[in-house]
Amino acid sequence: MHQTNADIRRLDIEHFIHPYTDFATFKSEGSQIAARASGVHVIDENGQRYVDGIAGLWCVNLGHGRREIVDAIAEQAATMQYYNPFGHTTNIPATLLAAELAELLPGSLNHVFYTTGGSTANDLAIRMVHYYFNRRGMPRKKKIISRVDAYHGSTYVTARLTGIHATKYDFDEVAEGLVHHVSAANLYRRPAGMDEAAFCNHLVSEFEDRILQLGPDNVAAFIAEPIMGAGGVMVAPAGYHARMHAICRRYGMLYIADEVVTAFGRLGEWSASETLYGYTPDIMIVAKGLTSGYVPLGAAIFSSEIYDVISTPQRKGAVLSLGFTYTGHAVACAAGRATIAMMKRDDVNQHVRKIGPLFQGLLSSLRSFEVVGDVRGSHLMAGIELVKDRHQRLPFGAEVGAAHRVFLACRRRGLIVRPIGNVVVLSPPLVFSQEDCRETCRIMSEAVEEVTPALLAA
Incomplete structure (x- = not known):
């Protein structure tokens, strides 16, 4: 039976619970229906084409x-779509992809535990960290330190790791004594008069003080994104990650790099930790770009040093x-192998290294608008923070919906962006051309110009 767009919209409202739904408007407005997609564009149910800016x-x-x-x-689905992976049974794509990941990722990150996404990979990593220290005869070493505004998932444990407070309203929280948060590495919101180096010193000292407060014998790991994603695209001060890693080493802690967003080319590298930030994590979490989003797949990747303990x-x-x-x-791993093969063939990382500065440079022109407080990011991830008063860095109240207004203005012009609080996030496909960059930034400029008078009057 053929379903009309009206049928789909009605059935969607009646049956599909969406992530991050705004129930104040969902039942009356319904959903925009994404019907098709090609290249860097998504086409809705009415045939309207949008640049997929995220x-x-x-x-x-x-x-x-x-x-x-x-x-x-x-091809893989026709050959063998699935077989039970438990115990001593494997499949060819999973084995070959694990070997490829071991070759691409830094240090001794040679041992891959597959999951279905980033949340489950982070959740599994925490459980494995505890198991690791139990096996080493250190059962008290359990506490995990995360950061304010971090995003690590939405399972019960990873929701606790996540430091975005707006995601927690009316939900219970587990592991309250297990997970602790230190400050976000938010250069834009650093204390007045503090330069980048001093701010880095402040963050590192806070981290070490928290470890000492909790007791080094009780703290197992630190988890961090190289660049914060959903928390507002925050780039840490120079030297931050390497110094945080050194503190972990000092106190016998593990460093978990959540590279769900940053791995597989987003920053022009297979992974960002070692190449861009000068440290090699004990555990790396990947997902998203691993299959280019074609099939759900995530992985927690462990060092040989951890594997030697857990495999005893x-x-x-x-x-x-x-x-x-x-x-x-098997199908997801086949998609991962095809993704990596295409990235190598087309030298996607090199393309991102070339196109990223253009993208960031074009976006920097948005600073000319009075409501734009900060434009930040790296390569093909960017955050534009909107403020009521940029001299005082005064944020808009949530009721204003500043970033959402820009989102709507962009969508009317054929561009999809992501509004997060007062930050407009862009994370386009890595195959963006120079013209795609220019079109995206032109629409962003027009959208911000449109909404500026109303925002200043709000």
Whole structure:
């Protein structure tokens, strides 16, 4: 039976619970229906075409409708779509992809535990960290330090790791004594009169003080995104990550790099930690760009030093008792292998290194608008923070919906951006051309110009 657009909209309202739904307007407004996609564009149910300025959700790195990935998925599904991965059974794509990841990622990050996304990978990593220290005879070493405004997922534990307070209203929280937060590395909001180097010193000292307060024997790990994504695209001060890593080493802690957003080309590298920020994590979390968003897949990737501990037999008959039905799903891993092959063939990382400065440079022109307080980011991820008074860096109240107004103005002009509080986020496909960059920044400029009078009057 053919379903009209009105049917789809009605059924969507009646049956589909969306992530991050605004129920104040959802039932009356319904959803925009994304019907098709091609290249860097998404087409809605009315045939209107939009530049996908957020690459789906940081993930459609190679663009929509790439036949190489589609064909790899279809071929694997026809050959063998699934087989139980538990115990001593494997499949070819999962094994080969794990070996490729070990080759691409830094240091001794050689051991891959597949999940279905970033949240589940972070959740699994925390459980494995605790297991690791138990196996080392250090059962008190359990506490995890995260950061304010960090985003690490929406499972019960990763929601606790997440430091964005607006995501927690009316939800219960677990692990309150387990997870602790230190300040975000937010250069724009640093104390007045404090330069970048002093701010870095302040953050590192705060981190060490928190470890000492909690007791080094009790603290297991620090988790951090190289650049904060959903928290507002925050680039840490120079030297921050390497120094935080050194503190972890000093107190026998593990460093978890959440590279769900930044790995696989977003910053022009396979991963950002070592190449751009000068440290090698003990655990790296990846997802999103791993399959260019074509099939759900995530992974927690562990160092050989951790693996040597967790792979030591516990006791006779015991097994490593954690995992998922879809761990190492053959179709998802085939999509991952095709994605990596395309990135190598087209030298996507080099393209991002070339196009990124143009993109950032064009966006910097938005600083001319009175309501734009900050334009920040790196390569193909950017955040534009809107403020009521930029001299005092005074934010708009949530009721103003500043970034949402820009989102609507952009959408009317054929561009999809992501509003997060007072920050407009851009994270386009990595295959963006110079013309795509110029069109995106032109529309952003027109949208901000349109909404500025109303925002100043709010």
